[in-house]
Amino acid sequence: MTWKPELEELEHRRTLAEKMGGKEGIERQHKRGKLTVRERIEGLADPGSFQEVGGLAGSGSYEDNKLVDFTPSNSVVGFCELNGRKVVFSAGDFTVRGGAADASVGNKKGYIENLALEWRLPYIRLLDATGGSVRTFEQLGRTYIPGRPNSKNQWDPLSVIPVVSAVMGSVAGLPAVEACMAHFNLMVKKTSQVFVAGPPVVKAAIGHEITKEDLGNEWIQAHTSGVIDNVAEDEADAFRIIRRFLSYLPPNVWELPPRTEPDDNPNRRDEELLSIIPRSSRKTYDPYQILTHTLDHDSFFEISPFYGRSRITGLARVNGYPVGVMINNPNHLGGSLDMTAGDKIIRFMLMCNTFHLPMVYFADEPGFMVGLEVEKRGIVRAGARMVLATRETQMPWITIITRQLYAVAGGCHVRSGGMFKRYAWPSSNWGSMHIQGGASAAYRREIDSAENPDAKRAEIEARLQAFASPFRSAEAFDIEDIIDPRDTRPLLCNFIEMAQTVLKTQLGPTTGQSYRP
Numbered sequence: 309m310t311w312k313p314e315l316e317e318l319e320h321r322r323t324l325a326e327k328m329g330g331k332e333g334i335e336r337q338h339k340r341g342k343l344t345v346r347e348r349i350e351g352l353a354d355p356g357s358f359q360e361v362g363g364l365a366g367s368g369s370y371e372d373n374k375l376v377d378f379t380p381s382n383s384v385v386g387f388c389e390l391n392g393r394k395v396v397f398s399a400g401d402f403t404v405r406g407g408a409a410d411a412s413v414g415n416k417k418g419y420i421e422n423l424a425l426e427w428r429l430p431y432i433r434l435l436d437a438t439g440g441s442v443r444t445f446e447q448l449g450r451t452y453i454p455g456r457p458n459s460k461n462q463w464d465p466l467s468v469i470p471v472v473s474a475v476m477g478s479v480a481g482l483p484a485v486e487a488c489m490a491h492f493n494l495m496v497k498k499t500s501q502v503f504v505a506g507p508p509v510v511k512a513a514i515g516h517e518i519t520k521e522d523l524g525n526e527w528i529q530a531h532t533s534g535v536i537d538n539v540a541e542d543e544a545d546a547f548r549i550i551r552r553f554l555s556y557l558p559p560n561v562w563e564l565p566p567r568t569e570p571d572d573n574p575n576r577r578d579e580e581l582l583s584i585i586p587r588s589s590r591k592t593y594d595p596y597q598i599l600t601h602t603l604d605h606d607s608f609f610e611i612s613p614f615y616g617r618s619r620i621t622g623l624a625r626v627n628g629y630p631v632g633v634m635i636n637n638p639n640h641l642g643g644s645l646d647m648t649a650g651d652k653i654i655r656f657m658l659m660c661n662t663f664h665l666p667m668v669y670f671a672d673e674p675g676f677m678v679g680l681e682v683e684k685r686g687i688v689r690a691g692a693r694m695v696l697a698t699r700e701t702q703m704p705w706i707t708i709i710t711r712q713l714y715a716v717a718g719g720c721h722v723r724s725g726g727m728f729k730r731y732a733w734p735s736s737n738w739g740s741m742h743i744q745g746g747a748s749a750a751y752r753r754e755i756d757s758a759e760n761p762d763a764k765r766a767e768i769e770a771r772l773q774a775f776a777s778p779f780r781s782a783e784a785f786d787i788e789d790i791i792d793p794r795d796t797r798p799l800l801c802n803f804i805e806m807a808q809t810v811l812k813t814q815l816g817p818t819t820g821q822s823y824r825p
Contacts, residue, residue, distance in 0.1 A: 329403030
């Protein structure tokens with residue numbers, strides 16, 4: 309006597325579960341240009357690495373105590389590997405009741421999230437769910453109070469393991485919030501949307517009719533609000549982006565970020581670096597060219613390219629070691645820091661600090677953005693947050709001053725404690741404020757009383773410009789080293805190599821500000 313009948317039933321139930329919401333639901337998913345949950349897992353995971361957890365959870369229909377039909381849970385969770393590295397994931401199945409909470413079974417997502425936390429493995433959410441539903445009230449026979457006392461702190465994973473959220477369809481309510489409860493998130497162009505509540509709720513609440521695309525597509529959430537970091541061209545591109553992002557990060561805060569075998573000369577000295585910065589302060593340049601000529605070839609992975617565009621942020625490698633990278637973008641707001649850039653920078657710095665990624669900052673900071681509109685939006689408070697966040701980081705930090713540093717925002721290139729180094733290019737200049745505007749303020753009476761105010765202002769500015777040479781600052785040891793721009797990459801590689809010793813002493817959860825979305 310064997311257990312063959314039970315094994316046959318097990319296989320039968322697994323087959324039913326793999327049918328998801330049935331033929332009609334699958335066809336509807338494909339017509340919308342979306343993959344099914346199991347097709348997504350296949351596209352994300354290394355071949356043969358998928359291990360499902362709770363695959364038999366669902367609702368069965370019985371006749372004479374025999375299973376005749378089965379609707380699986382609309383959440384598929386488990387393990388898989390990405391480039392040979394183990395990760396944990398949860399994925400919503402929109403073919404089963406639109407991924408609504410009232411079609412879930414047990415607390416599969418909570419279980420797998422806790423498993424990722426306890427096992428110290430990266431956690432990926434593939435979100436395609438509508439969130440809560442009033443159908444739940446009918447099932448329960450009552451309404452319920454949102455939230456649970458003494459429930460698990462949903463911030464916990466963010467402090468110790470990498471978390472990625474990928475919006476694969478229309479998400480609202482809790483799934484929309486989960487999209488933000490991540491170190492990195494993305495959505496898919498044309499087939500995904502993010503909003504607090506969908507068009508029917510918007511119409512009922514404020515009487516406004518709007519499509520789900522106009523309410524929360526990639527232009528709203530990635531270009532305007534900054535809720536979403538990156539946008540994928542299609543679902544295959546989304547999986548590629550997830551893989552690449554995680555390749556820079558350790559599995560948890562107790563391990564160092566993984567080094568890859570370097571294929572770029574650490575002593576490379578590119579001649580192009582001599583002419584990137586124009587002599588005229590009125591001319592701009594391409595900041596990406598600086599990254600090309602100093603970081604490992606083709607290693608830069610930009611994060612949030614459409615939001616806070618005056619500062620470019622991303623991950624890269626220096627002689628094979630993962631690093632965080634920031635550079636001012638003079639082609640947007642002159643590179644000055646506004647509220648959107650500040651928000652992006654703070655989240656990025658805290659992520660790098662959490663996972664022990666050295667920071668490489670190419671500084672060309674003209675200062676905080678000025679004017680009535682930014683004052684109305686609280687630029688002063690945003691600046692204060694920026695100063696505090698910078699000071700509370702502990703990862704090794706190197707700054708290359710390429711052009712300018714002014715005012716309080718300019719001071720955010722430096723940190724008073726920990727492993728810090730800075731170099732300046734000969735093209736650099738700095739001060740408490742720009743000479744042009746500063747002269748008009750400091751010498752107002754002298755300028756206003758002159759026979760020719762414009763000529764007097766120009767005379768004063770020319771006099772002050774004579775003091776602006778970075779070599780005068782070097783004489784006073786106000787800047788430690790001025791370097792040939794071609795030496796930037798060799799010096800970076802040397803610093804990042806030395807930083808590994810310090811990073812080993814910082815493993816584990818960081819002190820100070822912890823990561824927040």
